Amino acid sequence: RLREEIRSWTGPAKTADGVGVQLLANVQDGKAAAKASESEAEGVGLFRTELCFLSAQTEPSVEEQARIYGEVFSAFRGKKVVVRTLDAGSDKPVPFANHEHEENPALGVRGIRLGWTNPGLVERQLDAIQMAAEDNGVSEAWVMAPMVATVDEAYEFAQKCRARDLKPGIMVEVPSVALLADQFLAEVDFFSIGTNDLTQYTMAADRMSSHLAMLTDPWQPAVLRLIALTAQAGERAGKPVGVCGEAAADPLLACVLVGLGVTSLSMATNAIPAVGVQLGKVTIDQCREAALQVAASRNSRDAKELAAELLG
Numbered sequence: 001r002l003r004e005e006i007r008s009w010t011g012p013a014k015t016a017d018g019v020g021v022q023l024l025a026n027v028q029d030g031k032a033a034a035k036a037s038e039s040e041a042e043g044v045g046l047f048r049t050e051l052c053f054l055s056a057q058t059e060p061s062v063e064e065q066a067r068i069y070g071e072v073f074s075a076f077r078g079k080k081v082v083v084r085t086l087d088a089g090s091d092k093p094v095p096f097a098n099h100e101h102e103e104n105p106a107l108g109v110r111g112i113r114l115g116w117t118n119p120g121l122v123e124r125q126l127d128a129i130q131m132a133a134e135d136n137g138v139s140e141a142w143v144m145a146p147m148v149a150t151v152d153e154a155y156e157f158a159q160k161c162r163a164r165d166l167k168p169g170i171m172v173e174v175p176s177v178a179l180l181a182d183q184f185l186a187e188v189d190f191f192s193i194g195t196n197d198l199t200q201y202t203m204a205a206d207r208m209s210s211h212l213a214m215l216t217d218p219w220q221p222a223v224l225r226l227i228a229l230t231a232q233a234g235e236r237a238g239k240p241v242g243v244c245g246e247a248a249a250d251p252l253l254a255c256v257l258v259g260l261g262v263t264s265l266s267m268a269t270n271a272i273p274a275v276g277v278q279l280g281k282v283t284i285d286q287c288r289e290a291a292l293q294v295a296a297s298r299n300s301r302d303a304k305e306l307a308a309e310l311l312g
């Protein structure tokens with residue numbers, strides 16, 4: 001039954017009482033974007049640009065980068081596409097950007113911090129995104145920076161984006177951003193919560209370690225509380241807050257995230273229909289009630305059990 005419902009599901013996603021939830025695709029290149037464009041995805045919520053360059057020994061020229069980014073824009077013409085600037089480092093080292101050996105790469109020079117050791121890298125990528133947007137008739141491309149930790153970084157990134165007519169946002173992956181969400185939102189136009197890293201940094205547990213799966217679980221109530229703080233700040237500021245980590249692809253957790261106030265969910269393309277089906281089975285009030293209770297649980301097991309009871 002459920003499998004059949006998932007197979008035949010068509011978007012756009014709404015709760016049982018008609019509240020729309022934007023479901024978007026995570027992509028890594030033009031090919032994945034083309035595939036996503038044939039799905040029910042309403043756009044791209046996370047284009048992981050670093051995955052285009054995992055074996056690049058030298059930095060691709062602005063023109064070459066623009067060509068690659070343009071493939072994703074052209075697959076979703078007229079739709080929302082969120083490009084993430086290079087999140088090179090840690091689990092995704094990029095030869096031309098990460099030069100040094102680091103003792104703790106997850107806590108090292110990764111994401112937006114790469115600009116400190118590679119002057120001009122971020123600016124050249126933004127030039128390429130601007131060029132690709134112009135070539136594809138995108139009037140205001142959404143661009144976000146990964147691994148932002150301070151309000152000053154958000155301010156500087158936003159300045160650079162606005163100088164190029166790009167719509168600036170940041171990922172919420174470091175707990176400092178959730179805790180100071182109002183101040184960050186005064187600088188940027190949107191947030192996208194990366195639950196994979198937000199969980200890693202909240203629980204102090206390496207996301208690559210199979211021994212720590214109990215901790216690297218976005219159902220951890222501490223993580224849910226940080227998401228709640230972030231989404232509430234988004235509501236106060238009237239700015240969109242999405243989730244683009246693996247959490248968005250878990251149908252029950254997706255309902256909880258919507259109940260916490262998240263406005264869009266971005267996930268692997270093939271996860272979209274199951275999330276759409278589950279959202280269609282619950283009302284927004286059910287999602288909100290579940291969110292309240294789940295964020296007040298003692299541990300991730302209780303959180304999951306409660307959610308299954310209230311939303312299943």
Ligand code: PEP
Pocket residue numbers: 046048087173193194195196197198244245246
């Ligand atoms: C995340 O951290 O949740 C995220 C979406 O980014 P990545 O998985 O690429 O680090």
Ligand code: MG
Pocket residue numbers: 146173194196197
């Ligand atoms: Mg991340």
